[in-house]
Amino acid sequence: MNENRIRTNLNHNHNPPVVDIPMVHLRRNIGMAGINSGxxxxxxxxxxxxxxxxxxxGARNYTFLQSQVSVKRMRQSCRPPNPDTIEELAVILNNTAYASTLQHPPSRFYQQLFEAEGETVGIVFFNFDAIKKYKNELQSVKIAGIDGTFKTVPKRPPQFNKGCLLTFHVLFKxxxxxxxxxxxxxxxxxxxxxxxxxVYSxxxxxxxxxxxITDYERALMNAVRNIxxxxxxxxxxxxxxxVINTLINSKIAKFLC
Structure with missing residues (x-):
């Protein structure tokens, strides 16, 4: 290399590779959008x-399937390690990248751990900014519901395998x-x-x-009565x-047998 010139010992017998500039820009933009915190x-x-x-x-030489593989890999590299305990999950959720909503301006959504009988048993989420904003409307609410589901409970930390996602709803208009x-x-x-x-506080x-309004789980109904x-x-x-349908079906099955 001398005087801004590069000399090689081998003769080049091909043209420089063609760079698909639109594809490069598309791939970069999709990748950046895929890992954007919002x-x-x-x-x-x-x-x-x-x-x-x-x-x-750019889409001529960059398909959706290619972008899917790339963005999944990039997102996986950005995620924190899976937590082994509820306390570890709380540390992750306290990070500003995960603690708040995606709206502008953001509001804190993850709130706190909570305990029962001296043991950490869960984590609580709510948007306190929204609660304060609609305080007057909430005062007029006359019906609320409590529901637990198992389908959306994360596999990690493993303690949640025996629990549920519990939600307190209100009915307004x-x-x-x-x-x-x-x-x-x-x-x-x-x-x-x-x-x-x-919830009460x-x-x-x-x-x-x-x-x-709740289902007929005894522990849930007793807790509602107490609090x-x-x-x-x-x-x-x-x-x-x-319950009635299950009872009727079981009676019919016994009768037919």
Whole structure:
């Protein structure tokens, strides 16, 4: 290399490779959008479709399947390691990248750990900014519901395998709004009571006029009676019908046998 010239001992018998500049820009933009903290929950398909609108030429040599493999790999490298305990999960969620909502301006969504009988049994989520904003509307709520589900519980940390995602809803103008969430490692009365104490302290509802609807789980109903003793407890009609149908089917099966 001398005087800005490169000399080689071998003769070049080919032209320089053709670089597909539009494809390079498209690949970079999709990758950046895929790991953007505000778009991590966006589907890769939506990101790809949005980017090829502004760069259709790049899509000729860069397919959705290629972008999917690349973005998945990039997202995986950005994620923290899977937690082994609820406390480790809480440390991760306290990170500003995960603790807040994706709206602008963001609001803190992850709130705290909670305990029952001297043991950490879960974590609580709610948007306190939204609760303060709609304080007057919440005062007029007359029906609330409590629901637990197992399908959306994460596999890690493993303590959650025996728990549920518990949600406290309110009914306002015939629309249900989930207000407070908890991931729990247990489904005991003590766990429910600990969660409901947090709900009672953060939700400015008129509990004396409130009807709370739950399924027929004994521990859940007992916890509601103990913490929300001003409110009226009511069993869920859907779950009641499920029980009746199960009972009828079992009776018919015995009769036919």
């Amino acid at each position: 778009k991590m929950s966006n589907s890769i398909r939506n990101i790809y479709n949005n980017e090829i609108i502004t760069n259709p030429d 015939n629309v249900t709004f989930p207000m407070v969430y908890a991931l729990t490692s247990k489904m005991t009365q003590a766990t429910y009571e600990s969660f409901f104490q947090i 953060v939700l400015p509802l008129n509990y004396a006029q409130l009807i709370i 929300f003793n001003e409110s009226n407890l009511q069993g869920c009609w859907f779950h009641y019908c499920q």
